[in-house]
Amino acid sequence: MRIINLETAITTSEDAWADKRVHYRMHPANTPCFVTAGVDCAVLANNHVLDWGYAGLTDTLAALRAAGIGTAGAGRDASEAARPAILPLPNQGRILVFAFTMENAGTPRNWMATKTHAGVNLLPDFSEASVSRITEQIAAHKQRGDLVVASLHWGRHWGYDLEPGQQAFAHRLIDDAGVDLIHGHSSNHAKSIELHAGKLILYGCGDFVNDYEGISGHNEYGAHLALMYFLTINSDDGTLTDLTLVPLRRRHFRLSRAHEIDFCWLTEVFNREGRRFGTSVTRSNRDEFRILAR
Secondary structure (H helix, E strand, O other): OOEEEOOOEEOOOOOOOOOOOOOOEEOHHHOHHHHHOOOOEEEOOOOOOOOOHHHHHHHHHHHHHHOOOEEEOEEOOHHHHHOOEEEEOOOOOEEEEEEEEEHHHOOOHHHEOOOOOOEEOEEOOOOHHHHHHHHHHHHOOOOOOOEEEEEEEOOOOOOOOOOOOHHHHHHHHHHOOOOOEEEEEOOOOEOOEEEEOOEEEEOOEOOOOOOOOOOOOOHHHOOOEEEEEEEEEOOOOOOEEEEEEEEEEEEOOEEEEOOHHHHHHHHHHHHHHHHHHOEEEEEEEOOEEEEEEO
16 A cells, blocks of 8 residues: 655635745646656644645645545544545455644644634544544544554654653553554655564655755755655554655655765664664665664
8 A cells, every 4th residue: 555645735716824834735627647656645633634724624635535546534524634544455354544743743723623613623632532533533443453653743843852751652552542553754855764563663654755855955865866665564463564665755746766976875864873773774785775673
């Protein structure tokens, strides 16, 4: 299954959200790009899906549904925003994708969906109440044999350090809420990878495609690089059996295989940042990394 965090609105709305510095959108006529890429689920719980107002969110949901792409994390009310994308598997199992965004990733508090108002599935913090809320949302939908993905838009856009309480929160989602994979995003560059109880935590997948080229000031994070994450999960217990990373170089809205110097730099970064989590990478062939865990 191919899952993305879609950090933009699909709309022609001109209703830019007031008091917001950056507004992202793409034209609905470009939605077939996602179909061509084989996207199964677009996560919408982030700090840009409402950039063009509630009309923009309505357009986004309609465009993705018309394309046959599942959505999670935003909706016409709180119930719809909390509902998972349900992706059926060939062996009759299912993947449930639950999506959440947080204020520490720049999502305005007043974007939270309510019983009577459209919006996103917003979490205020890493508290016990947030863990309980996620646990309840998962329990309302999970059936025997389901695998659960928690897709979280959390933390700052730049930097490798985690937010206070973020790691413990991730562990609680696996231990108590029944999450099998944490798909973390918000950081514009790849961050640390951890295995907890055999379950994968991606603290920050980094950007795949963006329009930041030419913006200076973040060269130390390898902002021109993107990664594809190919993983295999044991359908019996949700544990990770394989994770392969494919680095790409971004230029003029095109992605190409990373250069040798990029591989060397990413190897150093992943091994440096992975020490505290007991993970490292090894070059499996000319174009890929494999994750190792102690």
